[in-house]
Amino acid sequence: MKKHRINNIDQKKDIWLYIDFPLLALDAVLTDTDNTQVESAIAIASLQKNVQRIVCCNNHAQKWGVEPALSLSTALTICPDLLVLSRNHEQEKRLLHSLALIAYQFSPEVIISDRGLWLELSGCDQLFHSYSKLLQRLHRQILSLSATATTGIAMSPLSAQLLCGQKFQYYLPDENEIHRSLMATELFKLPGNQKQKNNFKQLGLESIGDLQALPRSALSQRFSPELIETLVLLNGEKPCTLNRFTPPVEFSDQIQIPQGLYSKDSLLFFMKTLLQRFCLYLSARQCHCRNIVWCFEPLLGKRQSMAITLSGSNNNWPSLLTLSRLRLERLELPQSIDQISLFCDQFIDKPELSFDLFDDQITLDNQSSELIDNLYARLGVEALSQPSMSEEHLPENAGSIGPPNRSAKTNYSTSKAPQPLWLLTEPTRIQQRNKQLYWRQPLTIISGPERLCGNWWQSEQQRDYYLACDSKGARYWVFRESMSKQWFVHGLFA
Amino acid sequence: MPSKPLLKNLLSRQDTWRGRNRSLRKHVITTGNNSLDRLLLGGWPVSALSELVSQQDGIGELSLLMPTLKRYANEDKLCVWLDPPYQPYAPALVSAGIPLDKLLIVRSKNSREWLWAAEQAIRGNALLFAWSNQTQPRYTDLRKLQLAASDSRSPVFLFSSTAALKASSPALLRIELDALKANVLLITLLKLRGKAPGAKIQVSLGDESTERTELDKLPVNIHYPRLKKADYLLPLKPEVLRLNT
Incomplete structure (x- = not known):
């Protein structure tokens, strides 16, 4: 039985999914702008060999007869209302990387091509129960980035690309079906120069099946070695050597808003989008972030940035958005914002949590770091502090207030003498009136002294600490400085 | 006839009054002092706001809560001190057995921030000690805190000055603290759900000599x-x- 299963794994073939984004250039430019333009005919044009040519266009433009590779002047003649946008390679690349991050959730092997993605899917069905469920979810996520996608599935990357159809298919065709359609694919789709294509025509070869039927030795004599290489890749006889996609070590993403944003509330929608992309990235890298930096850039003037420090547990977008919103309240923003960017370069490995069925310890710990993050975001770093202790003799040095440090050392030797819970930030001088100490009220010494010396390398401090109380019963920590013979109050026994 | 789960839900609510039945408040934690526990019908109320009105600073008002603080801090819970009037002295806290990394001091700039931070701390299930130094919070603000506390799993302590006694309070427990002499605290019960006000007890805070x-x-x-x-x-x-x- 076991042997049988091992054989099965050995025989398992690669399943390559190619996702093509025919309107990538258009989607990249349109994602960040508002949707009102979708109703009109839009095309993307770029300069090719000194002529402005259409790269891609939407359905409305296609109805008018506009098509890729058409020169811009012709396109404008047949469709006078055509809205022409220039191609933005930078944004296309960014969109393709976001799409690759999405794909990375579904398969560990993702390859980025010029206008599409390859995914190796064999074995990935286990997590999603079936290939069709996987494909459905994948498509839904791709649609969330408003990208138009079509797919092809085959046993090798190149054949998957050749079989790429007109729509996103949700079922996995069986091997024979794939083979049949691959053999029927027309030869002009195969990469290669025009001369080679003409040669095929002269030889009466029309489909890949015709080509495959010929002996390899004969083909290698007639055609260039590249064709043989292509056929080897097409049949999956050699493993694919293209570079696999890995998430970058830093996260940086931005959204441009050409129409400008004028209120903090309207910023939140775009911040949400960015955070959702960021969380995809975090889950792909399997890590938590330590801090995130937002940058708000106006068209004119200085840009504003805000950093949010995290204790490490908040890695879902709703809580990151809450923190960003709280922090945003304290920020003075320029009048109109043109571009929002999110940046993160500090990560920690995701802690390996084992969940107990009954214990809610983990949620408790999460809750307190979430609370600290919230307080940080709204009140600022300076509002939060923590008492800390150091091995010093003078009380003001021994106990101080510092920034919260959750891994502070706590095992110190402590004094047996009574110590006050409240310390005055500075010792306050008290008066003496006829053998009587006086601070707000007459004070009486109850116990003491405890002598504390310190600072001997600078100015010698020698203090005798006493416990004093007033007529109402409140107790104070007072000391007499040996040098100046002055009395001071330094703390309260609350 | 009401359905059983509905009745059960109703009876499990903190604010359902059930006559003289003292099992009404089951969620209490011991104060660490037997006579105080008896006065408070078992201990500090959990999931509720408790107000401690102190006649003056330095009479031992914080020492009263040290056992509770120690217990929560050692249970790995965060303890938030909101606007303490003085700087907490770390060596004293360490000798009382409180891990310093569980303590968080929060300073607010105005009453809005104070209320927000208090509510966040309560909803984050932290043990909250809040001091109302700047301005006496309004009844509606305290009501908000009491409501938030009823959903949380920790007690909430509010330290007020005697000026607060002029106004009524939505807190479930309100006690007045005064020092009879050094080390001896006189506690007067001003308000506690399920008990008549006015009871007084004396609590000794330590055995240090009080000889002057x-x-x-x-x-x-x-x-x-x-x-x-x-x-x-x-x-x-x-x-x-x-x-x-």
């Missing part, structure tokens, strides 16, 4: 080594302390 010493009769410190040349390092002598010379 005149300034000119202070003891000589004999533990310090006698150094001959440096005058200022000489230990205290009674005549040095005589002030009227």
